[in-house]
Amino acid sequence: MADTTSNTHQTGFGERVGFWSYFTGQGMAMSFLTGMLTTYLLMNGIAVTQVAFAMVAVKLWDVFSDTIFGIIFDRVHFRGGRSIPWLRIAMIVVPVMTVIVFSIPAFLSPGTKLLWFVLSYIFWDTAYTISDVPIYNLVTLMTSDTNERNGILAFARMAALVGVFISTMLATFMVSERGGFSFSQTALALATVMFILMLPVSFTAKERVHQVDANEKYSLREIWQYVKSNKYLQRYYLYYIISGVTWTSSAVDLFVSYYFFGSALVSTLTMIAMAIPMAILSPLMGIILKHVDKFRLFFWSAILLSVTTFMVYFGGTHSLMLYLILISLRSIPQGVVLTLNLTFTPDVVEYGKFSSGIDARGIAFAVQSFSGKLISLAQPLGLFVLGFFAWQPLQASSFAALEHEAVTQSATALSGLWVVSQLLPAIGAAVALIPLLGYQLRDKDVQLMADANAGKISHDEAVAKLSPRLLK
CATH class of the missing domain: 1.20.1250.20 (MFS general substrate transporter like domains)
Incomplete structure (x- = not known):
């Protein structure tokens, strides 16, 4: 055709x-x-x-x-x-x-x-x-x-x-x-x-739209001033950075599968256990958000993510079946958090324009991009912590070679491996909730701000209808 x-x-x-x-x-x-x-x-x-x-x-x-x-x-x-x-x-x-x-x-x-x-x-x-x-x-x-x-x-x-x-x-x-x-x-x-x-x-795409280069640039001082004035941008991305940097499990996932459950292939079962609930949940998110406030859903899911990660830490090593069940259970709130985590930037942009009159979405999305890069520090953080548990260097080209050479780790090292995999992410997810306690933007209020910013209603009309907590 x-x-x-x-x-x-x-x-x-x-x-x-x-x-x-x-x-x-x-x-x-x-x-x-x-x-x-x-x-x-x-x-x-x-x-x-x-x-x-x-x-x-x-x-x-x-x-x-x-x-x-x-x-x-x-x-x-x-x-x-x-x-x-x-x-x-x-x-x-x-x-x-x-x-x-x-x-x-x-x-x-x-x-x-x-x-x-x-x-x-x-x-x-x-x-x-x-x-x-x-x-x-x-x-x-x-x-x-x-x-x-x-x-x-x-x-x-x-x-x-x-x-x-x-x-x-x-x-x-x-x-x-x-x-x-x-x-x-x-x-x-x-x-x-x-x-x-x-x-x-590279050979099928056509650049058919003439693009006028935008020269919108911000100095470091302007970026800092905007971030400092937008309290909800600060609070949300403090959560995002803390929870992301401390989610160290991906750094050691294959070693967890190999040393605790006997095969590196267990990590594929873990991924499937995580993927199934997420695959079911994601298509339903649009319907769910029509009936539930986005931040409330996100906040309670973030709490459950921390709780279920603690559950994995305390019960996950008892058996492979229990481990997979707990991982599947955790993936439900995790799926909500991962689906919604970057949808708050447009909200804080609307708040920033409504409260200051400045439409600095470029700065807000720059903060989003910077934060996304910053959380990649989770891998070296996990390794620093693992280094405190006497982890021994390995020399093998694959897990088949590792199995053939029967390379083992001490009980202390394996304890550290489990801490990096589950306890540190659980603690980080809990601590990250603290800045969210001061996050007061709700869907109804964001819509009012967006309408005012777009000129559909006046600023005073929006203020009159906003939730009282935002006016404090």
Whole structure:
């Protein structure tokens, strides 16, 4: 069938499929790196605290790389389009750098291995940033219809989750004691799939919309002043950062599966146990929010997330079945939190404009982006804590090699492994609730502010109808 643009779409079907395919490949790259990197480094004979220090260094680069590339993206223009030339670079360098990160030569000394990791990760992160900024800009060049853009991006997020699922399942099996593949072999196989998935958009997408570059820029002083004046932006993102930085379980998930339940493949069961409730819940969220205030649902889910994580910590090691049941139970409030966690930024933007008259959504979304990068420090934090429990360095190319060599850890180290996996996230989720206690925005109030900001009602009319707690 010919690829034609329907009356309701400016984009063709092939364009949209290529766009979504790109997100699937990109999701595979990110999930493979974040899910496997800590395990890979710890199996390269490097001390856990050294890995942690190195990861802090590269994660700090990770925090600021988007800003640096944003400046380059605004100033460097290639022939052939605004975004597409960058994507043609990204589809090659992201898979290549993924392989290089996971190909540390075994004969190198621990210090040289660490240097290989730091340099290769910085290049990988730069490559990933090159893949990320242009693809989000591309959708604004493909269509000027905001509803069409929203629909394309909504499906793109689902496509990215498909990539995460595929990458996690395949990579876990391949490096497990059953699969027997090395990390570098696994990286090469997945990188090939990433390239194939990221390729089409560069040749199917059309930049049909003329884009006028926005010159809206903020100084550090202006950003700080806005954040300081918007109390709900502060309170929500304090929650987001505290809970995210302390969610250290992903750093050690494969080791938990291997040492507590006998196989690294158990982590795939864990993922399925988490995915099923989330898959059921996500499509129903729109209906639920018609009847329940968003923040109340989020807040009580955040409480339950902390409670159920404590339950996993105290009861999860008794049996695999109980562990999976508790993980499934926890995934229900976790699914709500993950679904809603970034939907509060538009709310605090409306509050900021209503209370100050300043529409600084660029600053608010910059805070969102910065916070999202900052929570990646959860991995090195988990390793720092694990280092206090006498974790012994490992030297193995895969879990099959680890099983063959019968490498064990002390009871103290395993206790630390479980603390990093469950107790630290539980405590962090509980502490993070404190700033939310002062978060007073509710759906009804946000709608009133939005109507006033849009000129549908006057500022005084909105104030008269706002909840009394907001006027204190």
